Amino acid sequence: MLKREHEVALLGAPHNPATPPPPPSAAGPPSxxxxxxxxxxxxxxxxxxxxxxxxxxxxxxxxxxxxxxxxAKCLNVWALI
Known part of the structure; x- marks a missing residue:
């Protein structure tokens, strides 16, 4: 195991508290x-x-x-509903 991988395994991934959370999706909720x-x-x-x-x-x-x-007509009605 490389030294860096060993440090990550022991200490966990680096954490930067100044990093803002990702913005919410512009597309809306998944539904x-x-x-x-x-x-x-x-x-x-x-x-x-x-x-x-x-x-x-x-x-x-x-x-x-x-x-x-x-x-096609039936599919149009379903899409409209």
Whole structure:
């Protein structure tokens, strides 16, 4: 064991009382951040289903386009609630 490691093991890590505590997170409490992450995830999923719906419509698959549109609509409602 190196001399410095031995000192740290015996005395503990150096402590500087003048060091201020870290500032609180600007993003808010973890529950708020988690909710925002879920909304972003839902928003991305809505976008993906909307694009798939447009693609299906462009190739003439109206049944598939309606299915993707319905899913995007449900995800939008969940994101809004």
């Amino acid at each position: 708020v951040q988690h909710s925002l992450d879920e909304l972003c995830c839902l928003g991305f999923m809505v976008f993906a289903y909307s694009v798939r719906s447009m693609d299906r419509k462009m190739v003439g698959d109206l049944t598939g386009a309606q299915a993707y549109t319905s899913t």
